[in-house]
Amino acid sequence: MFSINLKGKNKYYNLYLNLRGEILSGRLKTGEKLPSKRSLAADLGVSVVTVELAYEQLLVEGYIRSKQRSGYFVEDLIEGGSVGREPPQTPEISTAKKYRCDLVKGNIPPHMFPFNTWARLMRLVLSDCGEHLLERVPCSGDSELKRSVSDYLYRSRGMDADPRHIVIGAGAEHLYGVIVQLLGRDKVFAVENPGYVKISSTYALNGAKFVPVSVGAQGIDVAELSRSGAAVAHVSPSHQFPTGAIMPAAERLKLIAWADAVDGYVIEDDYDSEFRLFGKPLQSMHGLRPDRVIYINTFSKSLAPSMRLGYMVLPPALYEKYLKIFSSSANLVPLFEQKTLAKMLDGGYFERHISRLKNYYRGIRVKLLAALSGKCEVTDTGGGLHIIAKFPNALSDDEIKEKAERAGVNIKCLSDYLLSPLEGVEKRAVINYCGLTEEILN
């Protein structure tokens, strides 16, 4: 009747696939009667059970129907032709260019990560928590980690953050999306210009409107912000990326006065406050007005990029709203990582790691400044891991990047971080020395 190619271990499944192919291709036509189980089994040299299982599968999927005491018939399917089309081939993803020295990426060198400590704590969590690790994590994160983060914020930033109002997320980007869902897409989000492009692109991806607002030597221009129609301002007041501007207290108070006036919020993105190489980290804006400031930070930068671990501190009223929206949602960070990080924070390992990193970067910074000396004018506000180098004699930003490229150096200019045109940003390279190693500088 029709030829069937039966090979492999799972005979019934292959038979099913073959019969399905015959039906879909139209070789077995609508209404046509299938051979009896017994005769097909004999024809193919398989057991009756094999045929039975295959028919059962076709039946339950609706390819055939059974008529009592008369056998199995092909179902009335849509006219063929539209199925079985070959999908077009996708080329392999091209790998990114490898640079000798990358001054764009913001990841710490892998050898600086305290891997042995982390692995030891992971093993500890496995034996300590056991099957508790399988439990569903509340939407805002594990309460133990929330308390650890609150304690850490108090120790390191002098912040008084109620553990209950902390939300653990899978990195800062993920939390930007949560903020959009929380505040609503009708709000306009002001972002810094120049700024970290990922912020505005994440807002766009989440369907929120954003407006670029100029950044000067004192951070975001609050007067321009007031005219922008925004209700939320996403800023990095302690060390703006990429300009490095530090927002002075007067400007911070103006920003909060603005939030009061529009009944809006300030998102304080504290992405690199741990890396203030001299003195204590600057006081957070959250400390000034916890009811107007959403404080957000990430461990992905200080630990490892593969660890998506961020957190935010919400104003109490906003946390209430958060619970209403997300209470039935799962937290996206595995409990395992949350428990490990809690142990890392509580045991002081994280702060030891940061202090080791800071020592390391102080050394890198000295060598970097020495290497740049006389070649450019460096603006360095002492925070974070990037500086601005002005090359007054360069012809253009493109020339700076081309020269770097020829030397195997990946670099971006201030103008690459512009969201809308701005004066006085030319001939300035943004040097992110996060990933620099001593070997490269020697």
Add this chain to the structure above:
Amino acid sequence: MFSINLKGKNKYYNLYLNLRGEILSGRLKTGEKLPSKRSLAADLGVSVVTVELAYEQLLVEGYIRSKQRSGYFVEDLIEGGSVGREPPQTPEISTAKKYRCDLVKGNIPPHMFPFNTWARLMRLVLSDCGEHLLERVPCSGDSELKRSVSDYLYRSRGMDADPRHIVIGAGAEHLYGVIVQLLGRDKVFAVENPGYVKISSTYALNGAKFVPVSVGAQGIDVAELSRSGAAVAHVSPSHQFPTGAIMPAAERLKLIAWADAVDGYVIEDDYDSEFRLFGKPLQSMHGLRPDRVIYINTFSKSLAPSMRLGYMVLPPALYEKYLKIFSSSANLVPLFEQKTLAKMLDGGYFERHISRLKNYYRGIRVKLLAALSGKCEVTDTGGGLHIIAKFPNALSDDEIKEKAERAGVNIKCLSDYLLSPLEGVEKRAVINYCGLTEEILN
């Protein structure tokens, strides 16, 4: 001059906090000169360095300014009063009611999770991969896990999914959001009615428009879908939640013809196909037309709710678009969990786990059906872990739920899953026996 309360280990920081408080409260006024470092140090009985550090911190934060050779002065801040307000207190989160028996939640009993295997594989990953675990994971996930998932789909579902087109995400909900970002918020998403409410609420949260389309005995009503204006249909054709409907082949082909006609997509949500208790899982729609079907599934259901691990198989053209949008984004699932799951799949542990679970649930099902026998009419299509029990003599859905509540049983009715009114759903309880244990049934 002014009283300062200096206690605790970190004197400079406390001094800074005190001075900042004086400035913000207005006790130290704009333009007022601060005492010289030396005199303040003598007054307070601290070292000059302590005062220096505190002044430095106030300076860099813009609370004071320095005039050459004349000392430090309080900066011109905004008029006080708006700072230091006490945030309102949030009450503790109320804990959810505990039931003797929960027939709503879809989590497997914790004792069924192969914790020892999982812990052993985690330790193996730690020692095998070492510091490679810190590397950034490409947006679509670890390529080893993508290959493992592809192999698993071939073995268990007969699916031919190119590993390259697989996207690993932090659970199904997270991937629904990615799909919205991928297809755009201008598209209308059709969702099943009745249906899993989390799906429509996640679309809403992500700013996408959705329209409920009726589900009958043969799954989603394709004629109604055609009139709905939707361009994407989110369906669970192998075992609809909550009706249990299985979409027959003819309806599946109609659905694909619809997607062709509107140049849209079918999202095949295969959330519980592993738990088809009799026979092989039904053939996926993806197998029919990989260019029109987005296949999505989760491991959170079959492993543990704390593990946010889902995946989707994208049509090749859509995967190209995905790469364009997300190539610079990080994958949200820690590499550690991805590598562990890959080992679990490749070693056959996952399939052994599923087969053990299925045996377990077959036993549960028999006892459950016996317990229900004579009390209601059960609709059971043999798939998944929930059945529909019709109580023709019940007065109303509320009565069914109240009776259950009094017996310590959490239950929902079919009508609880309605997104818009539908005929013929009354007096039907949805019994999810995923979390049932033998002890409860005995």
